[in-house]
Amino acid sequence: MRRVAVIGIGDTEFGELWDSSFREIGIQAGLIAVADANISADKIDALFVGNMSAGRFIEQEHIGALIADYSGLARDHIPATRVEAAGASGGLALRQGFQAVASGLHDIVVVGGAEKMTDVSDTESSMIQSSAADQEWETVLGATFPALHALIARRHMHQFGTTREQLADVAVKNHKNGSLNPKAQFQREITRETVLSSPVVSSPLRVFDCAPSSDGAAAVVLCPLDQAKKYTDMPIEIAGSGQASDTLSLHDRKDICTMEATRVAAKRAFDMAGISHKDIDVAEVHDNFTISEILAIEDLGFFNKGEGGKATEAGLTALEGQVAVNTSGGLKARGDPIGATGLAQAVEIVTQLRGTAGKRQVKDATIGLAHNVGGTGATVVVHVLRRV
Amino acid sequence: MRRVAVIGIGDTEFGELWDSSFREIGIQAGLIAVADANISADKIDALFVGNMSAGRFIEQEHIGALIADYSGLARDHIPATRVEAAGASGGLALRQGFQAVASGLHDIVVVGGAEKMTDVSDTESSMIQSSAADQEWETVLGATFPALHALIARRHMHQFGTTREQLADVAVKNHKNGSLNPKAQFQREITRETVLSSPVVSSPLRVFDCAPSSDGAAAVVLCPLDQAKKYTDMPIEIAGSGQASDTLSLHDRKDICTMEATRVAAKRAFDMAGISHKDIDVAEVHDNFTISEILAIEDLGFFNKGEGGKATEAGLTALEGQVAVNTSGGLKARGDPIGATGLAQAVEIVTQLRGTAGKRQVKDATIGLAHNVGGTGATVVVHVLRRV
Numbered sequence: 001m002r003r004v005a006v007i008g009i010g011d012t013e014f015g016e017l018w019d020s021s022f023r024e025i026g027i028q029a030g031l032i033a034v035a036d037a038n039i040s041a042d043k044i045d046a047l048f049v050g051n052m053s054a055g056r057f058i059e060q061e062h063i064g065a066l067i068a069d070y071s072g073l074a075r076d077h078i079p080a081t082r083v084e085a086a087g088a089s090g091g092l093a094l095r096q097g098f099q100a101v102a103s104g105l106h107d108i109v110v111v112g113g114a115e116k117m118t119d120v121s122d123t124e125s126s127m128i129q130s131s132a133a134d135q136e137w138e139t140v141l142g143a144t145f146p147a148l149h150a151l152i153a154r155r156h157m158h159q160f161g162t163t164r165e166q167l168a169d170v171a172v173k174n175h176k177n178g179s180l181n182p183k184a185q186f187q188r189e190i191t192r193e194t195v196l197s198s199p200v201v202s203s204p205l206r207v208f209d210c211a212p213s214s215d216g217a218a219a220v221v222l223c224p225l226d227q228a229k230k231y232t233d234m235p236i237e238i239a240g241s242g243q244a245s246d247t248l249s250l251h252d253r254k255d256i257c258t259m260e261a262t263r264v265a266a267k268r269a270f271d272m273a274g275i276s277h278k279d280i281d282v283a284e285v286h287d288n289f290t291i292s293e294i295l296a297i298e299d300l301g302f303f304n305k306g307e308g309g310k311a312t313e314a315g316l317t318a319l320e321g322q323v324a325v326n327t328s329g330g331l332k333a334r335g336d337p338i339g340a341t342g343l344a345q346a347v348e349i350v351t352q353l354r355g356t357a358g359k360r361q362v363k364d365a366t367i368g369l370a371h372n373v374g375g376t377g378a379t380v381v382v383h384v385l386r387r388v
Numbered sequence: 389m390r391r392v393a394v395i396g397i398g399d400t401e402f403g404e405l406w407d408s409s410f411r412e413i414g415i416q417a418g419l420i421a422v423a424d425a426n427i428s429a430d431k432i433d434a435l436f437v438g439n440m441s442a443g444r445f446i447e448q449e450h451i452g453a454l455i456a457d458y459s460g461l462a463r464d465h466i467p468a469t470r471v472e473a474a475g476a477s478g479g480l481a482l483r484q485g486f487q488a489v490a491s492g493l494h495d496i497v498v499v500g501g502a503e504k505m506t507d508v509s510d511t512e513s514s515m516i517q518s519s520a521a522d523q524e525w526e527t528v529l530g531a532t533f534p535a536l537h538a539l540i541a542r543r544h545m546h547q548f549g550t551t552r553e554q555l556a557d558v559a560v561k562n563h564k565n566g567s568l569n570p571k572a573q574f575q576r577e578i579t580r581e582t583v584l585s586s587p588v589v590s591s592p593l594r595v596f597d598c599a600p601s602s603d604g605a606a607a608v609v610l611c612p613l614d615q616a617k618k619y620t621d622m623p624i625e626i627a628g629s630g631q632a633s634d635t636l637s638l639h640d641r642k643d644i645c646t647m648e649a650t651r652v653a654a655k656r657a658f659d660m661a662g663i664s665h666k667d668i669d670v671a672e673v674h675d676n677f678t679i680s681e682i683l684a685i686e687d688l689g690f691f692n693k694g695e696g697g698k699a700t701e702a703g704l705t706a707l708e709g710q711v712a713v714n715t716s717g718g719l720k721a722r723g724d725p726i727g728a729t730g731l732a733q734a735v736e737i738v739t740q741l742r743g744t745a746g747k748r749q750v751k752d753a754t755i756g757l758a759h760n761v762g763g764t765g766a767t768v769v770v771h772v773l774r775r776v
């Protein structure tokens with residue numbers, strides 16, 4: 001397999017983008033990435049698009065062709081492929097793009113992710129998000145997506161003594177990072193009290209434990225590493241790509257406090273890259289709920305099982321901590337337009353490894369990780385990126 | 389890139405399968421394919437699933453993980469990826485599986501396609517199918533999927549003198565083939581008169597010009613060609629894979645009587661296989677409407693532009709014709725469970741190349757082709773399969 005590099009990145013603002021359509025934001029992110037890569041559009045060999053549920057959010061399937069068409073790429077009839085794995089759709093699209101370049105099938109590949117969530121009501125949006133869980137055994141019985149994560153949080157608190165305050169600390173940190181990111185949906189710092197006094201969504205989780213509904217898009221441009229220097233002085237290698245599945249239903253897992261798919265996907269990515277978790281300087285992890293970040297930093301190996309809450313409280317995941325986690329603000333503050341999220345994570349890691357993250361720059365960041373989760377962990381995709 | 393072979397095939401009945409759920413039919417097809425490949429499940433490295441719109445048909449996204457889970461593959465945390473390109477979802481999943489094996493990333497890959505269309509009303513089903521077209525410029529203005537194809541048919545009749553009877557002949561041929569296929573949704577022969585006296589759907593297209601709504605699933609097992617003999621005496625090589633996009637809206641095309649994406653995808657597949665259209669003995673083409681088959685056999689190069697209707701009337705696409713087209717019965721009679729269709733095409737071609745197609749066997753079939761279309765031609769995937 002050929003080695004693969006990221007040579008361009010682009011993303012839109014995340015938020016309630018009521019003045020822009022799905023196709024507009026998708027193209028906007030792609031255009032920024034293509035400009036950043038210093039390539040002309042006629043160099044592009046293929047397009048991959050991550051999207052969870054445009055069929056229900058905007059009544060449009062066939063998203064790959066849509067984006068190819070409206071970005072002018074259909075003129076050259078380039079292959080356009082949409083990939084879906086709920087919240088992991090973006091990371092999975094990145095993996096397909098990686099695979100297309102690694103195989104030798106394509107040279108220059110654009111991978112984008114987009115979702116337009118705020119054109120439907122909050123209730124409808126919640127129902128659509130729940131279609132990431134098992135429709136027959138979870139959703140239809142009333143287990144919403146926040147409720148499933150509340151079960152995980154409750155169990156983690158019971159088993160490891162994780163405190164309500166430690167959950168809040170995840171949100172406080174990510175809002176602080178978001179305040180340093182001009183593209184974040186929420187750029188305001190909050191306090192523990194903000195979280196603890198916000199309305200309950202599904203006990204113990206409150207509004208400020210949950211990532212928002214967002215519109216947004218993000219994209220990267222890939223090419224073989226040995227061609228990357230033609231386009232950029234600072235190519236970032238995709239050194240490892242790991243993907244793993246698990247049971248769709250939470251109740252079928254041996255242990256709901258461990259996302260086994262995270263452990264397996266991370267191991268696969270680390271093995272491909274020839275590194276361990278200790279080598280990671282900066283990580284974007286899937287904090288759709290505060291408890292999710294605590295599970296992630298444990299299952300990725302940064303901290304022992306049960307110690308994620310304490311580590312967060314101690315500041316070990318802050319910008320200057322042992323490993324900087326969710327420097328972009330994460331899903332919590334950067335925003336979570338589902339299909340875009342995995343790509344936005346990659347964009348942030350590339351930004352950090354290039355050393356262009358401004359006020360939120362992690363010093364000497366050399367190796368970074370993006371961790372993207374579908375459902376309650378039935379799909380996990382982990383990518384390791386490296387400065388070369 | 390490594391050469392890739394199909395070593396197992398499986399499919400369910402197509403039809404109104406009200407006693408089976410989506411996940412049940414998906415797994416059934418996979419199990420048949422895995423048994424046919426003589427492998428044990430622990431050999432499987434990855435799963436790809438083609439599906440158009442489970443989000444709307446059964447309110448379930450995250451289909452890759454669902455099928456991995458219910459087939460027991462989530463136990464080993466194997467990567468599971470869902471791919472979507474409307475009607476081309478199945479062919480596109482096959483291409484992703486091909487790419488995964490060709491790249492060296494995975495050895496044994498199962499590719500499945502499934503759709504459960506008949507659990508919603510006909511009106512709802514029609515609306516969902518229309519989400520393959522452009523929601524902002526076609527669907528919302530009332531252009532249904534049959535209406536868009538009616539425009540193509542009308543223009544083809546006007547420009548080339550294609551007759552209403554020739555359109556009917558496509559359906560008559562495919563029903564005849566379907567009558568020889570024990571798994572076809574419709575196993576009854578029809579006459580020209582059956583078609584011409586059936587109710588108008590969108591003039592000039594009548595009920596018998598349209599493929600049905602179907603439930604069903606199909607699957608194949610892939611591995612590197614140089615390992616295939618371990619599993620089967622008769623591996624079938626995927627000798628060429630081509631994919632192309634075009635404008636999502638029909639009105640943006642230069643010429644609605646040509647599916648440019650078919651021509652480009654076919655050229656890419658032929659070039660990869662080192663063959664031309666003249667080498668094809670048997671072809672499954674995307675006859676979601678009778679006019680679609682006429683366009684396909686022209687754009688694939690079998691007949692000159694404008695002569696597809698005459699060729700069909702003359703029997704040149706029959707079982708004993710110049711090139712046998714839609715020996716399975718095609719989408720028209722075999723059925724069209726959208727995401728499954730591209731895989732069902734591959735299953736039929738492999739069956740023909742193995743020489744096990746029974747009463748519908750094409751004599752000495754050596755090279756076959758599968759042609760899968762999304763929307764009105766915004767995505768086309770063509771695969772060339774070959775006996776080795």
